[in-house]
Amino acid sequence: xxxxRKALGxxxxxxxxxxHGLRWSGPRQRILAGLFAVLLQAGDLLAQSSPPVPPVAxxxxxxxxxxxxxPVTPLAVIAPRSGQDVDSTGGAAAFVAGGGRVIGSxxxxxxxxxxxxxxxxxxxxxxxxxxxxxxxxxSGQFALRQQRSVAYLVAEVFLLVQYVAAQxxxxxxxxxxxxxxRNVARKPFGxxxxxxxxxxxxxxxxxxxxxxxxIPGGGLDPELDPSTFNGARWRLAxxxxxxxxxxxxxxxxxxxxxxxxxxxxxxxxEAFRWSWFDAxxxxxxxIQTIRSANRSYQRAVNVLGAVAMNHLASLIDGYxxxxxxxxxGVQVAGFTLDGVQVAFQPALGAPAGSVQTGLRxxx
Numbered sequence: 005x006x007x008x009r010k011a012l013g014x015x016x017x018x019x020x021x022x023x024h025g026l027r028w029s030g031p032r033q034r035i036l037a038g039l040f041a042v043l044l045q046a047g048d049l050l051a052q053s054s055p056p057v058p059p060v061a062x063x064x065x066x067x068x069x070x071x072x073x074x075p076v077t078p079l080a081v082i083a084p085r086s087g088q089d090v091d092s093t094g095g096a097a098a099f100v101a102g103g104g105r106v107i108g109s110x111x112x113x114x115x116x117x118x119x120x121x122x123x124x125x126x127x128x129x130x131x132x133x134x135x136x137x138x139x140x141x142x143s144g145q146f147a148l149r150q151q152r153s154v155a156y157l158v159a160e161v162f163l164l165v166q167y168v169a170a171q172x173x174x175x176x177x178x179x180x181x182x183x184x185x186r187n188v189a190r191k192p193f194g195x196x197x198x199x200x201x202x203x204x205x206x207x208x209x210x211x212x213x214x215x216x217x218x219i220p221g222g223g224l225d226p227e228l229d230p231s232t233f234n235g236a237r238w239r240l241a242x243x244x245x246x247x248x249x250x251x252x253x254x255x256x257x258x259x260x261x262x263x264x265x266x267x268x269x270x271x272x273x274e275a276f277r278w279s280w281f282d283a284x285x286x287x288x289x290x291i292q293t294i295r296s297a298n299r300s301y302q303r304a305v306n307v308l309g310a311v312a313m314n315h316l317a318s319l320i321d322g323y324x325x326x327x328x329x330x331x332x333g334v335q336v337a338g339f340t341l342d343g344v345q346v347a348f349q350p351a352l353g354a355p356a357g358s359v360q361t362g363l364r365x366x367x
Contacts (some may be wrong), residue, residue, distance in 0.1 A: 129329035137322035141314045144322035156318045167307040174300035181293040188286045189278040208291050212279040213272045226267050234271045241266040
């Protein structure tokens with residue numbers, strides 16, 4: 005951003021010397037152009053509630069003489085229309101604040117147009133519009149006769165279709181990895197009962213579950229191979245409750261019994277035993293399928309959050325619209341935003357120009 009100074013003279017005189025303005029180029033143009041679009045949208049809502057007020061004071065701003073109808077705190081935003089550098093000199097001078105009128109245009113500006121204020125006709129303002137927007141996005145805007153109701157409704161339909169598709173993909177992939185586990189890893193042991201979510205994650209992490217009871221009959225003899233899931237559980241139990249995990253205390257001791265209880269709670273029983281031995285390729289397919297199912301379910305959750313945001317946005321939009329139409333502009337920090345004014349400033353010798361917008365704040 006480069007700043008230059010401008011010598012200000014009396015109204016109607018030609019400027020002498022250098023100019024005072026802001027020169028914008030690059031990404032700033034796109035940012036300010038987007039802000040301008042938002043301001044125009046706000047103007048459609050806020051300008052509806054701006055009643056005429058008798059003149060109370062006169063003043064000047066820049067080189068144009070502006071008749072103020074009420075005390076204001078003006079804010080001017082300059083947004084170029086093209087990618088070329090545009091000297092926005094006179095942008096603030098061309099701004100009409102507080103519903104004022106331009107008596108003199110800024111000297112040195114080329115083709116400065118009179119500022120126009122967006123004043124749509126006041127439409128209906130049913131109190132139930134925000135509630136309808138919360139239930140069905142866009143319905144409140146439709147009741148307010150706002151065209152953006154279509155955008156809310158289209159977004160809702162699109163998001164719901166995406167949610168249903170993601171949920172369907174997740175269900176299909178979950179069925180696929182469960183069938184693969186039953187037909188390959190669990191088949192030698194005859195297990196068919198569906199397991200929990202944690203159980204299927206264990207099949208992803210361990211090649212084999214190991215035996216639950218190494219020696220059938222008598223007391224419980226846990227799996228000793230730590231490379232299996234049950235063996236890893238028994239190893240963790242010994243490390244947690246025994247003084248020395250490699251030296252077993254008496255079976256009747258409290259340390260041994262606490263470790264055995266931990267093993268009973270966390271180890272996999274014979275009905276859920278599995279083995280991917282000689283089936284590592286199938287295990288790789290299983291891992292990819294279960295991860296794909298996780299991604300699909302996560303996508304469904306994300307889309308559901310976007311649906312909730314669409315409902316919330318429609319609710320807030322409807323509330324603000326009804327409030328403005330019924331009670332006037334929205335107040336922020338003691339100021340009331342009640343209007344937006346727009347003008348176009350063409351550039352000298354180029355098709356480019358600057359779009360000049362102003363927000364009207366009243367105290």
